[in-house]
Amino acid sequence: METQTLNKHDFKKYLLEKLPDSRQEELIFWKKGIPLPIDLIYRIFDQRGELLKKYLDHLSSVSLYSYSTKIEDSNYELEINNLPSSENKKYRHKLEDQFDKYYLKSKISNLTNVLAERLFVVEYNFSKDNYFSALCHEGRKYKRFYLPQIIKQSIKNYDPEILHIVGISNGDMFGNIVADELGVYRSGFSDAFATIFNKLLDFILEGTTEKQISASTASKIKISQVQEPEELYLKLNSGQIEDGSLWEPKYTEAKSTFILNSKHPYFEFINNKTGIEVLIDIVSQSALIESETIRDSTSKILETYRQDISRKLRLIAEKN
Template sequence: MNYQYDLADFKRYLNDKNPKYRIDGLIFWQNRIPLPIDLFNQIFNESNQIVSDYVFQVAASAVTFSHQESFEKAMAVRVVDLPKGDLKKQVRALKEWLNEKLPENSPVVRMSYEVADTLGLDSFTFSIEKVAEALQHQGKKYARLFMPPEVRTQLNLISDCEGVGIDNTDMFGNIIADRYNIYRSGFSDALAIIFNALLEFRILCSGRSEHLQRLRVIVPLVEDIDVRLGKTRDGSLWEPGYEDDHYIILNSEHPLIRNLSEEQSKPLAEFLFYMGEFENSQYSDESKKLVENLRQTVSRSLWIKHD
């Protein structure tokens, strides 16, 4: 299936990857772990910053593992215990060590730019300050840093990094939990799974994200209105479909529908039928995505208002 890099397609990608990853009202379910949909959306919308943090963690692991003896002698911290909060007590010495090991033309700096490009970070700028911050994180270790194959290929160009990303690959859940002041034990695993999938999604969509083209309005003639009550895949108020002819599904679990009488629902159903028909009649993927995003945003706002 082809995907475009946007929030709606990321939700679809996760659901295609595992049907247990789904939206139900204002909740995103990662298996049995509920995440507020606003948090899920925020993670995606701020993904450039979060993925940049990931690149700096990759760089931090690369420079320390490839200079293990030097680092352990200078900082008295074992590389296998990194990142480590105790380094906050040695920030000055840490930055001096990093400045020595990371000149502009160093292999780790070049690798970082390659990884950033692979992950779609167009405006990435390498920063020793950020690498130092990455090394001071207190949490799971670099053995548990997720490595998509494309990132692993770049890391393999740096010597002695075989110990990075060999375990549970759940390290970044803690980092995201800390970013949003979320209780780690409750959500870290779910956040790690979502983030790892986000990296894969960015790689999959690399080079495909384009500016949306202007919509073309195509209004075919429709004689019958086929409106079905059911559950929509993404939690929207309505969702278009096609089986020999156009139809829509009205989400029976949406609070707006639950609170309407049959008489009140008829004009709404007719209006949404033609909205769905309009969505179905768009030819380009860009146009479809723009209408889909409108449908999801309106549905969410109405859910909040009527819940």
């Protein structure tokens, strides 16, 4: 079976393609008028194991509560419309009792195990504490719980009545949960986070329709990297440099470029080295020069150079 590796850069490209009101300007991702550091987008992807577990916990919780309420209480719809709520902290004993009494009977695991497999969340486990924690979340209600079509179909096969109450509007419930997980102020980013998380669900579900992908655990992420041949995206200009340097800047065709010294011993030496080994050599020697510099003025210049080159390389990575 063909293996597709999920990665955060493809996810970012997916967002830019699917969200017409999004754009990227250097290291800022704009969602409408909300500026998000690109690292927050990457954190959502990198922490998808934890976030998807919470998503499945909420789906399991509302399904179990629905099952138990239909047996115990005639105000079924009203009860579900008020969930989740921090008010439930007062009813811990009742909720734990529900879990013990109905979890196995409800066969909810038949639903969530299928979805966990589809979302490639391995080691998923739904506990009594997860049930209580989910139902005590203070924020938007389950009627605003985003349900992609694939997940809706699975719920329909389990209990179609839930779909009349859950996931019927907005789909922005999870914005607060993402903000809490990332430790970010809700009001500033919640709406943008909701949209991005919903697209993360779509990204994973679309990517797993026909292909096997890497898995994310319910606690940490496991990404099986696929080795692909590196692309030579910079034209190699080599020649001889008078002062013996490995490289020097060059201005050609109205733009700044560079020339590598083909006579430098290291230029010949790197033919037998991998890219990461070359990077380690350059970084380690640059760090040595910076740390051994005595003059504060020179040290500041080297520090600024290190920060500038790091940012330039980051931008190269963002474009590829």
